[in-house]
Amino acid sequence: xxxxxxxxxxxxxxxxxxxxxxxxxxxxxxxxxxxxxxxxxxxxxxxxxxxxxxxxxxxxxxxxxxxxxxxxxxxxxxxxxxxxxxxxxxxxxxxxxxxxxxxxxxxxxxxxxxxxxxxxxxxxxxxxxxxxxxxxxxxxxxxxxxxxxxxxxxxxxxxxxxxxxxxxxxxxxxxxxxxxxxxxxxxxxxxxxxxxxxxxxxxxxxxxxxxxxxxxxxxxxxxxxxxxxxxxxxxxxxxxxxxxxxxxxxxxxxxxxxxxxxxxxxxxxxxxxxxxxxxxxxxxxxxxxxxxxxxxxxxxxxxxxxxxxxxxxxxxxxxxxxxxxxxxxxxxxxxxxxxxxxxxxxxxxxxxxxxxxxxxxxxxxxxxxxxxxxxxxxxxxxxxxxxxxxxxxxxxxxxxxxxxxxxxxxxxxxxxxxxxxxxxxxxxxxxxxxxxxxxxxxxxxxxxxxxxxxxxxxxxxxxxxxxxxxxxxxxxxxxxxxxxxxxxxxxxxxxxxxxxxxxxxxxxxxxxxxxxxxxxxxxxxxxxxxxxxxxxxxxxxxxxxxxxxxxxxxxxxxxxxxxxxxxxxxxxxxxxxxxxxxxxxx
RNA sequence: GCGCCCGUAGCUCAGACGGAUAGAGCAUCGGCCUUCUAAGCCGAGGGUCGCAGGUUCGAUUCCUGCCGGGCGCGCCA
Numbered sequence: 087x088x089x090x091x092x093x094x095x096x097x098x099x100x101x102x103x104x105x106x107x108x109x110x111x112x113x114x115x116x117x118x119x120x121x122x123x124x125x126x127x128x129x130x131x132x133x134x135x136x137x138x139x140x141x142x143x144x145x146x147x148x149x150x151x152x153x154x155x156x157x158x159x160x161x162x163x164x165x166x167x168x169x170x171x172x173x174x175x176x177x178x179x180x181x182x183x184x185x186x187x188x189x190x191x192x193x194x195x196x197x198x199x200x201x202x203x204x205x206x207x208x209x210x211x212x213x214x215x216x217x218x219x220x221x222x223x224x225x226x227x228x229x230x231x232x233x234x235x236x237x238x239x240x241x242x243x244x245x246x247x248x249x250x251x252x253x254x255x256x257x258x259x260x261x262x263x264x265x266x267x268x269x270x271x272x273x274x275x276x277x278x279x280x281x282x283x284x285x286x287x288x289x290x291x292x293x294x295x296x297x298x299x300x301x302x303x304x305x306x307x308x309x310x311x312x313x314x315x316x317x318x319x320x321x322x323x324x325x326x327x328x329x330x331x332x333x334x335x336x337x338x339x340x341x342x343x344x345x346x347x348x349x350x351x352x353x354x355x356x357x358x359x360x361x362x363x364x365x366x367x368x369x370x371x372x373x374x375x376x377x378x379x380x381x382x383x384x385x386x387x388x389x390x391x392x393x394x395x396x397x398x399x400x401x402x403x404x405x406x407x408x409x410x411x412x413x414x415x416x417x418x419x420x421x422x423x424x425x426x427x428x429x430x431x432x433x434x435x436x437x438x439x440x441x442x443x444x445x446x447x448x449x450x451x452x453x454x455x456x457x458x459x460x461x462x463x464x465x466x467x468x469x470x471x472x473x474x475x476x477x478x479x480x481x482x483x484x485x486x487x488x489x490x491x492x493x494x495x496x497x498x499x500x501x502x503x504x505x506x507x508x509x510x511x512x513x514x515x516x517x518x519x520x521x522x523x524x525x526x527x528x529x530x531x532x533x534x535x536x537x538x539x540x541x542x543x544x545x546x547x548x549x550x551x552x553x554x555x556x557x558x559x560x561x562x563x564x565x566x567x568x569x570x571x572x573x574x575x576x577x578x579x580x581x582x583x584x585x586x587x588x589x590x591x592x593x594x595x596x597x598x599x600x601x602x603x604x605x606x607x608x609x610x611x612x613x614x615x616x617x618x619x620x621x622x623x624x625x626x627x628x629x630x631x632x633x634x635x636x637x638x639x640x641x642x643x644x645x646x647x648x649x650x651x652x653x654x655x656x657x658x659x660x661x662x663x664x665x666x667x668x669x670x671x672x
Numbered sequence: 673g674c675g676c677c678c679g680u681a682g683c684u685c686a687g688a689c690g691g692a693u694a695g696a697g698c699a700u701c702g703g704c705c706u707u708c709u710a711a712g713c714c715g716a717g718g719g720u721c722g723c724a725g726g727u728u729c730g731a732u733u734c735c736u737g738c739c740g741g742g743c744g745c746g747c748c749a
Contacts, residue, residue, distance in 0.1 A: 114689070123692075132691060135729080145729080169692055170729070215749070257749060326748095405747050416675075416745075423747040430749050458676045459744050482677070484742080526685070529677055531742070533684065538698085547697070549711050557709065564708045609688055617686055620696075624713095631704085631713040672711065 087182070087597050090161060091118045091129050091175055098155040099133065106151055107141050118175075120598070127165070127174035128182075128594075135171040145171025182593040183581035189596060189652035190578060197603045197659055202243030208441050209235040211452035212364065213250040216356045217261045218286050220363055223454070225507040226486050226532060228369040229523035229665065231452045233612035234481070236663045238450075241607040246446070249371045250437065253353055254378045255430065259333045260284065261356075262349035266304065266336055268293035269348070275308040280332060281318050282325040292355045296348065304348065306339045363508050367516055368665040380436050386428055389436035389471065390421060398470040408435075413466035413475070434460075435467030442473045450610075455482040455529070481610055483528045489535045514539040520665045521548040524612040547620055551657060552669055554623035558654035559670035561635055565647070568636065577648030580641040584649055588629040592649060595622040599656050603663075612664060619660045626653045 095116050103110050111133075118131045134149035141148055149167040156165065161181040168174050189196045211231025214224045232247070239245045252258075264283040268290045271277075279285065296304070315331050317323030337345045357374070364370070380386050390406075393399045398409045404424030408431075411418055421432040441449050453460070458480070465475030488495045488505060495505070511519050518539040525547070526532050538546060565572065584593065598618065606614040635646040658668040 117689070119691090121692085122695090126692065130692085135691080138729090172692070252749070255749060403747080407747090420747045425747080427747085429747070454743095455677065456743055462675090482743095484677075530685075531678075535684090538684095546711075550697095553709080553711050557712085561708050568708090605688065611688085613686080614688090617696075624696090627712055628714085630708080631710095634708065636708055672709080 087161070087177070087185070088118055088120070088129065088601060090159070091131075092116055094156055094159055094162070095131055095133060095152070095173075097157050098152045099137070101155045102151060106143065106148065107137060109140070111137060120594075121174065126168060126172070127176045129175040129177075130168075131173045131175075132171070134167075134173060138171065149173050179585070180582040182590065182597060183584050185593060185597045186581055186584075186648050186652045187578050189655050190574065190648065193655060194659060194662075196655065197600045198240045198242070199600065199604060200242040201604060202238060202241045202607075204242060204244050205447045206244045206246070206445055207238055207448040207450055208246045208248055208444070208446040209238070209450045209452065210248045210250055210441075211235075212360075212369070213252070214360065215252045215257055216353055216360065217257055217284060218356065219288060220360055220507040221504040222488055222507060222510050222534070223486050225367070225510060225519065226523045227452055227454070227483055228364055228367055228507075229520045230481075230483055230528055230612065232369045233520075233524050233615075233664050234450070234452070234607075234610050236665070237603065237607040237610075237612060237615070240603055240663060243448075243607075246373070247371045249374045251357065251374055251376050251378075253376050254381060254433065256330075258349055258353065260329055261352050262345055263329065263333050263336050264289050265292050265296065265352045266340070266345075266348045269296050270305060270308065270311070272297045273302050273305040275305070277308045277312060278318070278320075280325070280329050281320060282329040288356070288359070289352075292352050295355065296351055299351075300347070304340050304344055310339060311335060363511075367507070367511060368520065375437070377433050377437070380433050380440070381428070385440055386432050386436040389439050389467075390428075390432060392439070392471045393421070393435075393467075396470060396472070408467065408470065410463055410466040410470075413469045415462045415466040419463055431463060431467075434464055435471065438464050438468055438478060439471055439473060442468070442477065447477065449478045451478065451480045452528075453480055453482055455484045458482050481528050484531045486523075486532045486534050489533055489537075491535070491537045495536065510536075517552070517666045518546070518548050521616065524664060525616050527611060527613050547616075548666065549672070550627075551619045551623045551661065552667070553672055554626045555654055555657045555661070555668045556670055556672040557626075557630060558650045561647070561650060565636055570636070570643075572647045572651070573640070573644045574648065576641060577644035577646075580645040581648065583642050583645045586633060588625070588632045589646075589649065591625045592622075592629050592653060595625045596652055596656055599660070615660055615664060619657060622653065622656060622660075626650070 095118065099107065099111055099116060115136055116131070116133050118129050121127055121130045134152055135145045138145040138148050146167055149171045153165050153167060153173055156162075161178055163176045163178045165173055165175045209231055212220070212224055212227045214220055220228075235245050235247050260282065261284055263280075264285075267277075267279060267283060272290075272293050311332075315335065316327050318328040319325035340348075361374070390399070393408055398412065399421065400407055400409065405420045406422035407418045408421050409418055419431050420429050422428050438449060451461075461478070461480040465478050468478060469475040514522075514536060522534055522539050523532070562572070599622070602615055602618040606612060633646070635643065635650055637643045637646070661668045
């Protein structure tokens with residue numbers, strides 16, 4: 087409806103161009119918005135105020151001229167000039183009701199549009215280090231990323247969802263060493279576990295699987311392992327030095343192949359756990375992309391070569407530096423350390439180059455807010471390699487603070503460690519989780535109250551929306567039990583009977599849905615959809631309390647049922663984009 | 673010190689492109705179940721939109737400077 091009014095205005099302004107208006111208006115000048123107060127009509131435009139100065143006319147005079155030039159439309163009852171020069175549109179009585187017909191015709195597709203124009207976008211999110219289970223912060227990334235990806239797809243983007251596996255580097259070595267040490271413990275060796283090792287119970291589980299699969303083939307006496315090592319932190323040493331020395335020792339004792347066996351087993355186990363966890367959460371990926379593969383297939387060398395070709399690298403202090411400052415970054419960045427090891431940043435730019443080479447127009451990275459410094463670097467890298475840095479868009483997700491009735495509760499009461507996503511899901515349920523995670527904008531800190539998310543009361547917004555959906559289903563059950571059936575044709579033919587103020591409110595809410603889908607995708611703002619769904623549910627609940635749907639008058643009954651079925655459809659469409667279920671009973 | 677984000681009702685937050693009387697939930701207070709699910713509805717109170725300037729016909733929104741909070745500024749990943 088909003089679009090149609092914009093078209094009317096555009097036609098009127100075009101008609102005046104050359105006479106009252108010296109030049110055609112710039113794109114984006116003709117804007118129509120919904121009025122906040124129905125006393126000002128249903129829609130309003132400020133176009134006359136924006137064009138008045140250029141035309142050398144008082145805003146109200148120009149506004150009246152535009153109104154006079156508007157083409158006639160069956161949708162618009164009348165329009166008038168108001169205030170400082172607003173043009174207010176009053177819709178014809180049955181114009182709004184046509185949205186019900188649209189919803190019935192389009193079904194699941196209602197609200198989708200083609201604004202993305204089949205551009206290719208890669209959404210990279212979660213990408214947690216595969217060194218342990220996901221915790222509550224990763225859950226927000228998963229829920230947010232999945233919802234943004236769904237919204238983009240609903241707007242006609244070709245969406246690819248990807249998880250970048252940080253399976254190279256020192257953290258992986260520490261993981262492997264930790265597993266091997268727990269394996270030795272399981273073999274009966276006794277020693278003090280390193281301060282910097284991974285201490286979670288899942289490490290013991292993986293070690294137990296290793297023992298079961300490979301027997302004691304990797305066992306070595308602890309004396310050989312710990313002899314002549316630097317002191318660990320509790321002994322006054324440096325925990326990083328200690329664990330690095332331990333890793334070197336482990337490699338020499340069980341060989342590179344043996345070490346790799348342990349590492350791969352651990353990596354596979356943890357990734358399987360993460361994939362299952364996210365899968366149960368309704369978060370899935372088209373590809374799990376291995377960082378290690380970038381080194382193995384030469385992609386990093388190719389990226390570095392590309393930088394060197396364009397003369398954007400130099401040597402200093404034995405290391406190879408990328409001249410990032412030439413591309414707007416704060417400082418130059420090391421890509422190859424003086425010990426010959428390539429930095430994490432080197433694989434990052436290689437990865438992003440690879441994304442471009444795979445043909446993605448938009449690279450959407452969903453990152454923790456603590457990674458904001460990283461964006462300028464990677465953009466600089468892309469520019470230096472001849473790819474537009476502007477194709478990278480980073481969405482920074484702020485931290486999650488868990489509360490349990492008002493008290494901070496970051497730690498699990500059972501294990502004393504960070505609460506995992508799985509624990510959270512088990513406690514509050516997937517629906518409430520997905521919903522609470524996207525209730526706030528990504529750049530807003532999120533207070534996640536466990537008690538509120540669990541409460542099955544009117545405090546809980548997710549149930550409020552689901553309840554509206556279930557109520558419609560309940561109405562249909564009631565209809566059937568009275569021996570009646572919904573006559574869709576009759577309902578859609580009698581939409582003009584939907585005249586109460588409550589029906590008008592529901593119709594307006596339904597009509598807004600396509601606008602919200604567009605807005606939420608353009609702004610990468612799933613929370614806009616959350617707020618909308620609450621308002622739609624509110625208009626429905628109010629209607630439900632005010633009017634009976636199952637009335638004796640068949641024409642009115644079917645018109646009302648057509649309306650509430652449209653509400654059910656739109657709620658279902660919206661919740662689906664958020665990864666939340668739409669139950670028929672509660 | 674530099675950079676990014678945030679500051680709106682007692683609390684948690686919406687307010688895209690500058691527009692008409694700044695909204696919602698929770699909390700507080702008062703009403704509504706012999707009628708399709710009360711996980712619901714209706715009503716009331718509650719605000720110098722952090723502060724100070726600037727641009728504009730018009731600023732919560734844009735710009736500048738302060739104040740307060742979070743995060744980041746490695747040859748870590």
